[in-house]
Amino acid sequence: xxxxxxxxxxxxxxxxxxxxxxxxxxxxxxxxxxxxxxxxxxxxxxxxxxxxxxxxxxxxxxxxxxxxxxxxxxxxxxxxxxxxxxxxxxxxxxxxxxxxxxxxxxxxxxxxxxxxxxxxxxxxxxxxxxxxxxxxxxxxxxxxxxxxxxxxxxxxxxxxxxxxxxxxxxxxxxxxxxxxxxxxxxxxxxxxxxxxxxxxxxxxxxxxxxxxxxxxxxxxxxxxxxxxxxxxxxxxxxxxxxxxxxxxxxxxxx
Amino acid sequence: xxxxxxxxxxxxxxxxxxxxxxxxxxxxxxxxxxxxxxxxxxxxxxxxxxxxxxxxxxxxxxxxxxxxxxxxxxxxxxxxxxxxxxxxxxxxxxxxxxxxxxxxxxxxxxxxxxxxxxxxxxxxxxxxxxxxxxxxxxxxxxxxxxxxxxxxxxxxxxxxxxxxxxxxxxxxxxxxxxxxxxxxxxxxxxxxxxxxxxxxxxxxxxxxxxxxxxxxxxxxxxxxxxxxxxxxxxxxxxxxxxxxxxxx
Numbered sequence: 011x012x013x014x015x016x017x018x019x020x021x022x023x024x025x026x027x028x029x030x031x032x033x034x035x036x037x038x039x040x041x042x043x044x045x046x047x048x049x050x051x052x053x054x055x056x057x058x059x060x061x062x063x064x065x066x067x068x069x070x071x072x073x074x075x076x077x078x079x080x081x082x083x084x085x086x087x088x089x090x091x092x093x094x095x096x097x098x099x100x101x102x103x104x105x106x107x108x109x110x111x112x113x114x115x116x117x118x119x120x121x122x123x124x125x126x127x128x129x130x131x132x133x134x135x136x137x138x139x140x141x142x143x144x145x146x147x148x149x150x151x152x153x154x155x156x157x158x159x160x161x162x163x164x165x166x167x168x169x170x171x172x173x174x175x176x177x178x179x180x181x182x183x184x185x186x187x188x189x190x191x192x193x194x195x196x197x198x199x200x201x202x203x204x205x206x207x208x209x210x211x212x213x214x215x216x217x218x219x220x221x222x223x224x225x226x227x228x229x230x231x232x233x234x235x236x237x238x239x240x241x242x243x244x245x246x247x248x249x250x251x252x253x254x255x256x257x258x259x260x261x262x263x264x
Numbered sequence: 265x266x267x268x269x270x271x272x273x274x275x276x277x278x279x280x281x282x283x284x285x286x287x288x289x290x291x292x293x294x295x296x297x298x299x300x301x302x303x304x305x306x307x308x309x310x311x312x313x314x315x316x317x318x319x320x321x322x323x324x325x326x327x328x329x330x331x332x333x334x335x336x337x338x339x340x341x342x343x344x345x346x347x348x349x350x351x352x353x354x355x356x357x358x359x360x361x362x363x364x365x366x367x368x369x370x371x372x373x374x375x376x377x378x379x380x381x382x383x384x385x386x387x388x389x390x391x392x393x394x395x396x397x398x399x400x401x402x403x404x405x406x407x408x409x410x411x412x413x414x415x416x417x418x419x420x421x422x423x424x425x426x427x428x429x430x431x432x433x434x435x436x437x438x439x440x441x442x443x444x445x446x447x448x449x450x451x452x453x454x455x456x457x458x459x460x461x462x463x464x465x466x467x468x469x470x471x472x473x474x475x476x477x478x479x480x481x482x483x484x485x486x487x488x489x490x491x492x493x494x495x496x497x498x499x500x501x502x503x504x505x506x507x508x509x510x511x512x
Contacts, residue, residue, distance in 0.1 A: 143359035143399065163359045170401045171353050216354040219318055223347040224368035224419060225339055231370030233363055 019081060019137035027071035027139045031238040032148025034246030039136050041250035045257040046128045051121045053260035057128070060256070063249050064131045071139050078134060085130045092122035142166050147233040160230045164217075172210055179206065266330045267291040268423045268451040269315065269345070274324035276310060284310045285321070286475035292423065294329075297445075297452040299462035299483060302472035303497035308455045309350075311472070312427050315453075316345035329422040343372060346416030350428040352408035356400035361392070361411050364400060368419040386418035387411075390444050406437025410444060423451040430458045459487055459500055471496060 027035075042063075049056045068078060099115020140148070146166075150159050179202045188198055218226075269292040276285040284307040292298050302308050313319040314326055317338040326333040328344040349355045358364035365383045374382060387393045390410040400408060409429065416424065424445075430438050442465055445452060456462055462469055462483055469486045471479035473496040479486055486492065487506040493499065500506070 143363070146359055164357060166359060167357055167399070167401065168353075213354060216349065216351065217357050219313065220347075220349050220355045221357065221367075222318055223316055223342055223345075223349075224415065225342045225371035226367075227339075227371065231367060232375070233359075 019134065020141060021071075021073055021077060021138040023072055023139065025070060025072045025139065027067060027135070030139075030246050031236075031242055032140050032144040033151040034238060034243055035136055035140060036145070036148050036152060038246045038250045039132055041247065042132050042253050043129050045250060045253035046125050049125075049257045049260050050264045051117055051124075052264055056256050056260040057124045060128050060253055063253060064128065064135070067132075067135050067249065071135060073135065073138050077138070078131075081134045081138070082127065082130050085126050088126060089123055092119045092126070095119040095122075143233075150233045151237075156230045156232075159233070168210075168213070171213070172206065175209060176202070176206055265293060267327070268294045268296070268329055269453065270325075270327040271311075271315075272325045272327075274311070274314060274326065275322045276314065276319060277322060284475055285314070285324075288324070288472070288475070288477055290470055290477050290480060292451060292453060294422075294451050295449070296468060297466040298454070299466035299469040300453060300455045300472055301457060301459065301462055301469055301486070301498060303457065306472045306496075307475045308472055309427055312347065312425055312455055315425055316342045316347055339372075343368075343419050344422040346419060346421030346424045348409075348412050348416055348424065348426045348429065350431055352400075352405070352412045355412040355415060356408060359399060360396070361387070361398055361400060361403070362396040364411065365396075365414050365418045368415060372419065382418045382420075386414040389417055389448060390414045391440075404437075405432050406434065406440060409433060409437065409441060413441075413444070417448070417450075421450070423453060424448070425453045425455070427455045428458075429454060430456065430461050457498065459498065460504055463487055463506055471498075473497075 042060075046057075046060055049060075068075075095118040096111040096115040099112030099118060102113055103110040104113050104116065136145075143163075143166075146159050146163050149162075150156070183198055183202065190196065190198070271288055271290050274285050274288040275283075277283040288307075288311055300308055300311070310319065314321055314333070315328070317326075317333045317335075320335075326341075328341050331337055331340055331344065333341045356364050358367055362383055365386050366379055369379055369382045383396070384393060387396055390413050392407065392410050392414060395403060395407060395411070400411065403411065413424070413426075426445075429441060429445075433441065438461065442461070445454075445465060452466065454462065454466055466483055469479075469481065469483040470477050471486060471492070478496060479489075479492055484506050487500065
Protein backbone atom coordinates (compact mmCIF):
# COMPACT_ATOMS: atom_id res chain seq x y z
CA UNK A 11 0.00 0.00 0.00
CA UNK A 12 1.21 3.44 -0.77
CA UNK A 13 0.81 6.08 1.89
CA UNK A 14 -1.10 9.30 1.29
CA UNK A 15 -4.82 9.56 1.53
CA UNK A 16 -5.18 12.02 -1.32
CA UNK A 17 -3.25 13.00 -4.38
CA UNK A 18 -0.09 15.03 -3.85
CA UNK A 19 -1.58 18.20 -5.27
CA UNK A 20 -4.54 18.25 -2.92
CA UNK A 21 -4.59 20.12 0.35
CA UNK A 22 -7.26 18.98 2.77
CA UNK A 23 -9.34 21.89 4.01
CA UNK A 24 -12.76 23.44 4.47
CA UNK A 25 -12.22 26.94 3.13
CA UNK A 26 -14.91 28.70 1.05
CA UNK A 27 -12.85 27.78 -2.05
CA UNK A 28 -12.76 24.10 -1.03
CA UNK A 29 -16.51 24.12 -0.52
CA UNK A 30 -17.43 25.56 -3.91
CA UNK A 31 -19.04 23.04 -6.26
CA UNK A 32 -16.37 21.53 -8.54
CA UNK A 33 -18.18 22.35 -11.78
CA UNK A 34 -18.20 26.07 -10.93
CA UNK A 35 -14.48 25.99 -10.15
CA UNK A 36 -13.73 24.24 -13.45
CA UNK A 37 -15.63 26.86 -15.46
CA UNK A 38 -14.01 29.66 -13.44
CA UNK A 39 -10.56 28.24 -14.16
CA UNK A 40 -11.26 27.96 -17.91
CA UNK A 41 -12.54 31.54 -18.07
CA UNK A 42 -9.65 32.91 -16.06
CA UNK A 43 -7.11 31.21 -18.32
CA UNK A 44 -8.97 32.51 -21.39
CA UNK A 45 -8.76 36.06 -20.00
CA UNK A 46 -5.03 35.67 -19.37
CA UNK A 47 -4.41 34.27 -22.84
CA UNK A 48 -6.25 36.99 -24.76
CA UNK A 49 -4.60 39.85 -22.85
CA UNK A 50 -2.03 41.66 -25.03
CA UNK A 51 1.49 41.28 -23.66
CA UNK A 52 2.11 45.03 -23.41
CA UNK A 53 -0.69 45.42 -20.83
CA UNK A 54 1.61 44.80 -17.90
CA UNK A 55 -0.87 46.35 -15.46
CA UNK A 56 -3.51 43.76 -16.43
CA UNK A 57 -1.20 40.91 -15.47
CA UNK A 58 -0.68 42.66 -12.17
CA UNK A 59 -4.44 42.54 -11.58
CA UNK A 60 -4.53 38.83 -12.47
CA UNK A 61 -1.70 38.10 -10.04
CA UNK A 62 -3.68 39.97 -7.39
CA UNK A 63 -6.73 37.79 -8.07
CA UNK A 64 -4.65 34.60 -7.77
CA UNK A 65 -3.23 35.88 -4.50
CA UNK A 66 -6.76 36.60 -3.27
CA UNK A 67 -7.83 32.99 -3.94
CA UNK A 68 -4.62 31.69 -2.40
CA UNK A 69 -5.46 33.51 0.82
CA UNK A 70 -9.16 32.61 0.73
CA UNK A 71 -8.31 28.93 0.18
CA UNK A 72 -5.88 28.96 3.11
CA UNK A 73 -3.16 27.40 0.96
CA UNK A 74 0.28 27.91 2.54
CA UNK A 75 2.71 29.81 0.30
CA UNK A 76 5.36 27.09 0.55
CA UNK A 77 2.92 24.39 -0.58
CA UNK A 78 1.85 26.59 -3.48
CA UNK A 79 5.39 27.56 -4.59
CA UNK A 80 6.64 23.96 -4.52
CA UNK A 81 3.79 22.88 -6.76
CA UNK A 82 4.07 25.63 -9.34
CA UNK A 83 7.73 24.63 -9.73
CA UNK A 84 6.42 22.18 -12.33
CA UNK A 85 6.60 25.01 -14.87
CA UNK A 86 10.38 25.48 -14.46
CA UNK A 87 11.41 23.28 -17.43
CA UNK A 88 9.12 25.32 -19.68
CA UNK A 89 10.27 28.62 -18.25
CA UNK A 90 13.92 27.64 -18.71
CA UNK A 91 13.23 27.49 -22.42
CA UNK A 92 11.64 30.96 -22.33
CA UNK A 93 14.77 32.41 -20.73
CA UNK A 94 16.75 31.51 -23.86
CA UNK A 95 14.54 33.59 -26.12
CA UNK A 96 16.17 37.00 -25.38
CA UNK A 97 19.51 35.58 -26.52
CA UNK A 98 18.40 33.88 -29.71
CA UNK A 99 15.63 36.27 -30.81
CA UNK A 100 15.86 38.56 -33.83
CA UNK A 101 17.18 42.12 -33.68
CA UNK A 102 16.68 44.93 -32.76
CA UNK A 103 18.79 44.31 -29.72
CA UNK A 104 18.92 46.05 -26.40
CA UNK A 105 22.43 46.46 -24.98
CA UNK A 106 22.72 45.99 -21.22
CA UNK A 107 26.36 46.19 -20.24
CA UNK A 108 28.25 43.50 -22.14
CA UNK A 109 25.04 41.65 -23.10
CA UNK A 110 22.68 42.37 -25.98
CA UNK A 111 19.10 41.16 -25.63
CA UNK A 112 16.67 40.85 -28.50
CA UNK A 113 13.66 43.04 -27.66
CA UNK A 114 11.38 40.65 -29.49
CA UNK A 115 12.91 37.79 -27.48
CA UNK A 116 12.44 39.69 -24.23
CA UNK A 117 8.74 40.18 -24.94
CA UNK A 118 8.46 36.51 -25.90
CA UNK A 119 10.08 35.41 -22.64
CA UNK A 120 7.85 37.78 -20.65
CA UNK A 121 4.69 36.45 -22.32
CA UNK A 122 5.55 32.80 -21.69
CA UNK A 123 6.68 33.50 -18.17
CA UNK A 124 3.71 35.58 -17.04
CA UNK A 125 0.93 33.72 -18.85
CA UNK A 126 2.41 30.33 -17.96
CA UNK A 127 2.81 31.20 -14.31
CA UNK A 128 -0.72 32.59 -14.03
CA UNK A 129 -2.22 29.52 -15.73
CA UNK A 130 -0.21 27.06 -13.64
CA UNK A 131 -1.01 28.99 -10.44
CA UNK A 132 -4.73 28.93 -11.07
CA UNK A 133 -4.62 25.21 -11.94
CA UNK A 134 -2.60 24.38 -8.84
CA UNK A 135 -5.18 26.23 -6.75
CA UNK A 136 -7.99 24.21 -8.32
CA UNK A 137 -6.11 20.96 -7.67
CA UNK A 138 -5.30 22.00 -4.10
CA UNK A 139 -8.92 22.69 -3.25
CA UNK A 140 -10.72 19.91 -5.15
CA UNK A 141 -10.55 16.12 -4.71
CA UNK A 142 -10.15 14.11 -7.91
CA UNK A 143 -13.51 12.29 -7.64
CA UNK A 144 -15.16 15.72 -7.28
CA UNK A 145 -13.30 17.02 -10.33
CA UNK A 146 -14.61 14.04 -12.28
CA UNK A 147 -18.19 14.49 -11.15
CA UNK A 148 -17.84 18.22 -11.91
CA UNK A 149 -16.72 17.40 -15.44
CA UNK A 150 -19.61 14.96 -15.75
CA UNK A 151 -21.99 17.66 -14.58
CA UNK A 152 -20.57 19.96 -17.28
CA UNK A 153 -21.48 17.27 -19.81
CA UNK A 154 -17.92 16.19 -20.56
CA UNK A 155 -18.07 12.96 -22.60
CA UNK A 156 -18.75 10.06 -20.20
CA UNK A 157 -16.00 8.07 -21.93
CA UNK A 158 -13.47 10.75 -21.03
CA UNK A 159 -14.45 10.96 -17.35
CA UNK A 160 -14.55 7.15 -17.16
CA UNK A 161 -11.03 6.80 -18.57
CA UNK A 162 -9.74 9.52 -16.25
CA UNK A 163 -11.47 7.81 -13.33
CA UNK A 164 -9.92 4.41 -14.12
CA UNK A 165 -6.52 6.05 -14.44
CA UNK A 166 -6.84 7.63 -11.01
CA UNK A 167 -8.18 4.42 -9.51
CA UNK A 168 -5.51 2.09 -10.90
CA UNK A 169 -2.45 4.35 -10.83
CA UNK A 170 -1.78 3.25 -7.25
CA UNK A 171 -2.49 -0.40 -7.96
CA UNK A 172 -0.11 -0.50 -10.93
CA UNK A 173 2.62 1.53 -9.26
CA UNK A 174 2.41 -0.77 -6.22
CA UNK A 175 2.88 -3.72 -8.55
CA UNK A 176 5.90 -2.01 -10.09
CA UNK A 177 7.24 -1.33 -6.59
CA UNK A 178 6.90 -5.01 -5.66
CA UNK A 179 8.73 -6.05 -8.83
CA UNK A 180 11.58 -3.66 -8.06
CA UNK A 181 11.77 -4.99 -4.51
CA UNK A 182 11.84 -8.53 -5.85
CA UNK A 183 14.68 -7.62 -8.20
CA UNK A 184 16.63 -5.83 -5.50
CA UNK A 185 16.04 -8.75 -3.11
CA UNK A 186 17.91 -10.97 -5.56
CA UNK A 187 20.90 -8.68 -5.76
CA UNK A 188 19.99 -6.64 -8.83
CA UNK A 189 21.81 -3.31 -8.59
CA UNK A 190 22.05 -1.93 -12.13
CA UNK A 191 24.82 0.50 -12.93
CA UNK A 192 25.43 0.33 -16.67
CA UNK A 193 23.19 0.71 -19.65
CA UNK A 194 23.64 -2.92 -20.77
CA UNK A 195 22.23 -4.14 -17.45
CA UNK A 196 18.78 -2.97 -18.47
CA UNK A 197 17.33 -6.33 -19.43
CA UNK A 198 15.55 -6.89 -16.09
CA UNK A 199 13.67 -3.54 -16.04
CA UNK A 200 12.71 -4.05 -19.68
CA UNK A 201 11.30 -7.49 -18.86
CA UNK A 202 9.55 -6.07 -15.81
CA UNK A 203 7.96 -3.36 -17.97
CA UNK A 204 6.67 -6.06 -20.31
CA UNK A 205 5.36 -8.13 -17.40
CA UNK A 206 3.68 -5.05 -15.94
CA UNK A 207 1.99 -4.39 -19.26
CA UNK A 208 0.66 -7.96 -19.46
CA UNK A 209 -0.51 -7.89 -15.85
CA UNK A 210 -2.31 -4.58 -16.36
CA UNK A 211 -3.90 -5.88 -19.53
CA UNK A 212 -5.16 -8.96 -17.69
CA UNK A 213 -6.41 -6.81 -14.85
CA UNK A 214 -8.29 -4.77 -17.43
CA UNK A 215 -10.04 -7.96 -18.56
CA UNK A 216 -10.95 -8.89 -14.99
CA UNK A 217 -12.24 -5.40 -14.25
CA UNK A 218 -14.38 -5.61 -17.36
CA UNK A 219 -15.80 -8.94 -16.15
CA UNK A 220 -16.58 -7.36 -12.79
CA UNK A 221 -18.36 -4.51 -14.58
CA UNK A 222 -20.28 -6.87 -16.83
CA UNK A 223 -21.29 -8.89 -13.76
CA UNK A 224 -23.05 -5.80 -12.47
CA UNK A 225 -25.04 -5.15 -15.61
CA UNK A 226 -22.61 -2.84 -17.47
CA UNK A 227 -23.95 -2.25 -20.98
CA UNK A 228 -21.23 -0.03 -22.41
CA UNK A 229 -22.41 3.29 -20.99
CA UNK A 230 -21.12 4.47 -17.66
CA UNK A 231 -23.91 5.55 -15.29
CA UNK A 232 -23.89 9.22 -14.32
CA UNK A 233 -21.69 10.12 -11.39
CA UNK A 234 -23.68 11.52 -8.53
CA UNK A 235 -23.52 15.26 -8.41
CA UNK A 236 -25.91 17.92 -7.37
CA UNK A 237 -26.91 21.01 -9.33
CA UNK A 238 -25.87 24.26 -7.68
CA UNK A 239 -28.00 27.36 -7.11
CA UNK A 240 -27.31 30.38 -9.35
CA UNK A 241 -25.81 32.25 -6.40
CA UNK A 242 -22.93 29.77 -6.16
CA UNK A 243 -22.25 30.27 -9.84
CA UNK A 244 -22.15 34.03 -9.32
CA UNK A 245 -19.70 33.69 -6.44
CA UNK A 246 -17.44 31.32 -8.36
CA UNK A 247 -17.53 33.30 -11.58
CA UNK A 248 -17.10 36.78 -10.10
CA UNK A 249 -13.30 36.61 -10.19
CA UNK A 250 -12.89 35.31 -13.74
CA UNK A 251 -15.56 37.80 -14.82
CA UNK A 252 -13.42 40.58 -13.38
CA UNK A 253 -10.40 39.13 -15.20
CA UNK A 254 -12.35 39.09 -18.47
CA UNK A 255 -13.33 42.75 -18.01
CA UNK A 256 -9.67 43.61 -17.42
CA UNK A 257 -8.68 41.66 -20.54
CA UNK A 258 -11.26 43.49 -22.64
CA UNK A 259 -10.10 46.90 -21.35
CA UNK A 260 -6.52 45.93 -22.14
CA UNK A 261 -7.51 44.82 -25.63
CA UNK A 262 -9.44 48.01 -26.35
CA UNK A 263 -6.87 50.42 -24.95
CA UNK A 264 -3.71 48.95 -26.40
CA UNK B 265 -39.82 -24.92 -4.43
CA UNK B 266 -37.91 -23.21 -7.23
CA UNK B 267 -34.17 -23.59 -6.62
CA UNK B 268 -32.24 -20.32 -6.22
CA UNK B 269 -29.65 -21.73 -8.55
CA UNK B 270 -29.80 -24.75 -10.82
CA UNK B 271 -26.89 -25.98 -12.93
CA UNK B 272 -27.62 -28.84 -15.30
CA UNK B 273 -24.99 -30.82 -17.20
CA UNK B 274 -22.73 -27.84 -17.86
CA UNK B 275 -19.87 -28.26 -20.38
CA UNK B 276 -17.35 -25.65 -21.34
CA UNK B 277 -13.99 -25.46 -23.08
CA UNK B 278 -11.86 -22.37 -23.63
CA UNK B 279 -11.11 -21.32 -27.22
CA UNK B 280 -7.68 -23.00 -27.04
CA UNK B 281 -9.47 -26.34 -26.57
CA UNK B 282 -8.85 -26.82 -22.84
CA UNK B 283 -11.90 -28.58 -21.48
CA UNK B 284 -12.70 -27.09 -18.07
CA UNK B 285 -16.27 -28.05 -17.22
CA UNK B 286 -17.31 -31.61 -17.99
CA UNK B 287 -20.90 -31.99 -16.98
CA UNK B 288 -21.43 -29.96 -13.80
CA UNK B 289 -24.72 -30.72 -12.04
CA UNK B 290 -26.12 -29.28 -8.81
CA UNK B 291 -28.78 -27.06 -7.38
CA UNK B 292 -29.08 -24.74 -4.40
CA UNK B 293 -32.31 -23.90 -2.56
CA UNK B 294 -33.21 -20.41 -1.36
CA UNK B 295 -31.58 -19.60 1.98
CA UNK B 296 -28.94 -22.35 1.71
CA UNK B 297 -25.27 -21.60 2.32
CA UNK B 298 -23.14 -23.85 0.16
CA UNK B 299 -19.36 -24.08 -0.20
CA UNK B 300 -17.83 -25.04 -3.52
CA UNK B 301 -14.54 -26.75 -2.67
CA UNK B 302 -11.84 -27.91 -4.99
CA UNK B 303 -8.12 -27.77 -5.71
CA UNK B 304 -6.56 -25.21 -8.03
CA UNK B 305 -7.56 -25.65 -11.69
CA UNK B 306 -10.67 -27.66 -10.77
CA UNK B 307 -12.74 -25.21 -12.84
CA UNK B 308 -14.29 -23.31 -9.93
CA UNK B 309 -13.79 -19.80 -11.26
CA UNK B 310 -14.87 -20.83 -14.76
CA UNK B 311 -18.06 -22.24 -13.26
CA UNK B 312 -18.64 -18.99 -11.36
CA UNK B 313 -18.38 -16.96 -14.56
CA UNK B 314 -21.20 -19.10 -15.99
CA UNK B 315 -23.50 -18.35 -13.10
CA UNK B 316 -24.30 -14.89 -14.36
CA UNK B 317 -23.78 -15.34 -18.05
CA UNK B 318 -20.30 -13.85 -18.49
CA UNK B 319 -19.26 -17.14 -20.09
CA UNK B 320 -21.72 -19.11 -22.20
CA UNK B 321 -21.64 -22.90 -21.86
CA UNK B 322 -21.00 -25.21 -24.83
CA UNK B 323 -23.73 -27.46 -23.49
CA UNK B 324 -26.05 -27.52 -20.48
CA UNK B 325 -28.05 -24.93 -18.59
CA UNK B 326 -27.88 -22.46 -15.72
CA UNK B 327 -31.13 -21.30 -14.14
CA UNK B 328 -31.26 -18.55 -11.51
CA UNK B 329 -34.47 -18.38 -9.46
CA UNK B 330 -36.42 -19.89 -12.32
CA UNK B 331 -34.93 -17.76 -15.15
CA UNK B 332 -32.64 -19.51 -17.61
CA UNK B 333 -29.28 -17.80 -18.20
CA UNK B 334 -29.70 -17.16 -21.92
CA UNK B 335 -28.88 -14.16 -24.08
CA UNK B 336 -32.42 -12.72 -23.94
CA UNK B 337 -32.38 -12.18 -20.20
CA UNK B 338 -28.71 -11.84 -19.36
CA UNK B 339 -29.30 -8.51 -17.68
CA UNK B 340 -31.81 -9.94 -15.21
CA UNK B 341 -29.51 -12.94 -14.58
CA UNK B 342 -26.64 -10.62 -13.74
CA UNK B 343 -28.82 -8.81 -11.23
CA UNK B 344 -29.98 -12.07 -9.64
CA UNK B 345 -26.49 -13.53 -9.27
CA UNK B 346 -24.23 -11.25 -7.27
CA UNK B 347 -20.61 -12.11 -8.02
CA UNK B 348 -17.89 -11.01 -5.62
CA UNK B 349 -14.55 -11.48 -7.33
CA UNK B 350 -11.37 -12.76 -5.74
CA UNK B 351 -9.36 -9.54 -6.10
CA UNK B 352 -11.23 -6.57 -4.66
CA UNK B 353 -9.10 -4.25 -6.80
CA UNK B 354 -10.86 -5.76 -9.82
CA UNK B 355 -14.26 -5.35 -8.25
CA UNK B 356 -13.91 -1.76 -7.04
CA UNK B 357 -13.15 0.40 -10.04
CA UNK B 358 -14.96 3.69 -9.41
CA UNK B 359 -13.33 6.77 -7.85
CA UNK B 360 -15.30 6.53 -4.58
CA UNK B 361 -16.93 3.73 -2.58
CA UNK B 362 -20.34 5.38 -2.93
CA UNK B 363 -20.07 5.55 -6.72
CA UNK B 364 -18.91 1.95 -6.83
CA UNK B 365 -21.84 0.65 -4.80
CA UNK B 366 -24.16 2.75 -6.98
CA UNK B 367 -22.68 1.36 -10.22
CA UNK B 368 -24.79 -1.83 -10.30
CA UNK B 369 -28.23 -0.37 -9.48
CA UNK B 370 -27.52 2.64 -11.74
CA UNK B 371 -27.02 0.19 -14.62
CA UNK B 372 -30.55 -1.00 -13.88
CA UNK B 373 -31.93 2.51 -14.22
CA UNK B 374 -32.10 3.55 -10.58
CA UNK B 375 -31.30 7.16 -9.77
CA UNK B 376 -31.83 9.92 -7.23
CA UNK B 377 -33.15 9.11 -3.75
CA UNK B 378 -33.94 5.49 -4.56
CA UNK B 379 -30.32 4.90 -5.65
CA UNK B 380 -29.03 6.80 -2.63
CA UNK B 381 -31.13 4.58 -0.34
CA UNK B 382 -29.91 1.35 -1.97
CA UNK B 383 -26.32 2.46 -1.52
CA UNK B 384 -26.71 3.34 2.14
CA UNK B 385 -28.63 0.13 2.93
CA UNK B 386 -25.96 -2.01 1.24
CA UNK B 387 -23.08 -0.19 2.93
CA UNK B 388 -24.75 -0.41 6.33
CA UNK B 389 -25.31 -4.16 5.87
CA UNK B 390 -21.54 -4.65 5.70
CA UNK B 391 -20.79 -1.99 8.34
CA UNK B 392 -19.06 0.32 5.90
CA UNK B 393 -21.41 3.31 5.81
CA UNK B 394 -18.75 5.66 7.14
CA UNK B 395 -16.32 5.08 4.26
CA UNK B 396 -18.82 5.99 1.52
CA UNK B 397 -16.85 8.97 0.29
CA UNK B 398 -13.41 7.40 0.52
CA UNK B 399 -11.47 6.12 -2.48
CA UNK B 400 -11.34 2.29 -2.64
CA UNK B 401 -7.54 2.25 -2.77
CA UNK B 402 -7.39 3.97 0.60
CA UNK B 403 -9.18 1.11 2.38
CA UNK B 404 -7.60 -1.92 4.03
CA UNK B 405 -7.92 -5.36 2.45
CA UNK B 406 -10.72 -6.40 4.80
CA UNK B 407 -12.63 -3.16 4.28
CA UNK B 408 -12.30 -3.51 0.54
CA UNK B 409 -13.70 -7.05 0.64
CA UNK B 410 -16.70 -5.82 2.63
CA UNK B 411 -17.30 -2.94 0.23
CA UNK B 412 -17.03 -5.44 -2.64
CA UNK B 413 -19.86 -7.41 -1.04
CA UNK B 414 -21.88 -4.19 -0.76
CA UNK B 415 -21.42 -3.45 -4.48
CA UNK B 416 -23.47 -6.54 -5.32
CA UNK B 417 -25.85 -6.36 -2.35
CA UNK B 418 -27.05 -3.02 -3.71
CA UNK B 419 -28.42 -4.94 -6.72
CA UNK B 420 -30.59 -7.06 -4.40
CA UNK B 421 -29.40 -10.41 -5.78
CA UNK B 422 -31.17 -13.74 -5.25
CA UNK B 423 -27.86 -15.44 -4.56
CA UNK B 424 -24.46 -14.17 -3.53
CA UNK B 425 -21.47 -15.94 -5.08
CA UNK B 426 -18.09 -15.26 -3.50
CA UNK B 427 -14.87 -16.36 -5.19
CA UNK B 428 -12.14 -17.08 -2.60
CA UNK B 429 -13.47 -14.50 -0.13
CA UNK B 430 -10.70 -15.11 2.41
CA UNK B 431 -7.71 -14.67 0.11
CA UNK B 432 -5.32 -12.06 1.52
CA UNK B 433 -7.42 -11.42 4.62
CA UNK B 434 -5.99 -11.42 8.13
CA UNK B 435 -7.76 -13.58 10.77
CA UNK B 436 -9.75 -10.66 12.23
CA UNK B 437 -11.03 -9.62 8.79
CA UNK B 438 -11.97 -13.24 8.05
CA UNK B 439 -13.95 -13.37 11.26
CA UNK B 440 -15.75 -10.07 10.51
CA UNK B 441 -16.62 -11.27 7.02
CA UNK B 442 -18.13 -14.51 8.38
CA UNK B 443 -20.27 -12.54 10.81
CA UNK B 444 -21.47 -10.20 8.09
CA UNK B 445 -22.27 -13.00 5.67
CA UNK B 446 -24.18 -14.94 8.34
CA UNK B 447 -26.13 -11.81 9.27
CA UNK B 448 -27.19 -11.16 5.68
CA UNK B 449 -29.38 -14.27 5.67
CA UNK B 450 -29.06 -14.52 1.89
CA UNK B 451 -28.46 -17.60 -0.28
CA UNK B 452 -24.71 -18.10 -0.53
CA UNK B 453 -22.32 -19.99 -2.76
CA UNK B 454 -18.77 -19.67 -1.44
CA UNK B 455 -15.98 -20.83 -3.71
CA UNK B 456 -12.90 -21.65 -1.67
CA UNK B 457 -10.15 -24.04 -0.76
CA UNK B 458 -10.11 -22.64 2.77
CA UNK B 459 -11.75 -25.69 4.38
CA UNK B 460 -12.20 -24.36 7.95
CA UNK B 461 -13.90 -21.32 6.50
CA UNK B 462 -16.27 -23.51 4.52
CA UNK B 463 -17.10 -25.47 7.66
CA UNK B 464 -17.74 -22.32 9.64
CA UNK B 465 -19.96 -20.64 7.07
CA UNK B 466 -21.65 -23.37 5.04
CA UNK B 467 -23.66 -26.35 6.31
CA UNK B 468 -23.42 -27.97 2.85
CA UNK B 469 -20.49 -28.41 0.50
CA UNK B 470 -19.90 -29.38 -3.11
CA UNK B 471 -16.54 -30.82 -4.03
CA UNK B 472 -15.40 -30.10 -7.54
CA UNK B 473 -12.48 -31.65 -9.37
CA UNK B 474 -11.61 -32.24 -12.99
CA UNK B 475 -14.59 -30.18 -14.17
CA UNK B 476 -17.21 -32.23 -12.29
CA UNK B 477 -18.95 -32.23 -8.94
CA UNK B 478 -17.48 -35.30 -7.25
CA UNK B 479 -19.16 -35.00 -3.86
CA UNK B 480 -22.15 -33.17 -2.38
CA UNK B 481 -23.12 -33.33 1.28
CA UNK B 482 -22.92 -31.84 4.77
CA UNK B 483 -19.62 -29.95 5.10
CA UNK B 484 -18.61 -31.66 8.35
CA UNK B 485 -19.09 -35.08 6.74
CA UNK B 486 -17.13 -34.21 3.62
CA UNK B 487 -14.26 -32.77 5.60
CA UNK B 488 -14.10 -35.85 7.83
CA UNK B 489 -13.56 -38.11 4.82
CA UNK B 490 -9.76 -38.01 4.61
CA UNK B 491 -9.64 -40.38 1.66
CA UNK B 492 -12.00 -38.22 -0.36
CA UNK B 493 -10.03 -35.08 0.44
CA UNK B 494 -6.70 -36.71 -0.36
CA UNK B 495 -8.02 -38.01 -3.68
CA UNK B 496 -8.79 -34.43 -4.72
CA UNK B 497 -5.72 -32.61 -3.43
CA UNK B 498 -7.51 -31.01 -0.50
CA UNK B 499 -5.96 -30.94 2.95
CA UNK B 500 -7.12 -29.76 6.33
CA UNK B 501 -4.73 -27.41 8.13
CA UNK B 502 -2.41 -29.04 10.65
CA UNK B 503 -4.21 -29.87 13.89
CA UNK B 504 -7.67 -29.13 12.52
CA UNK B 505 -10.33 -31.77 13.16
CA UNK B 506 -13.85 -30.99 11.92
CA UNK B 507 -15.31 -33.39 14.49
CA UNK B 508 -14.28 -31.09 17.31
CA UNK B 509 -15.69 -27.95 15.78
CA UNK B 510 -19.13 -26.67 16.64
CA UNK B 511 -20.12 -23.14 15.88
CA UNK B 512 -21.81 -21.69 18.92
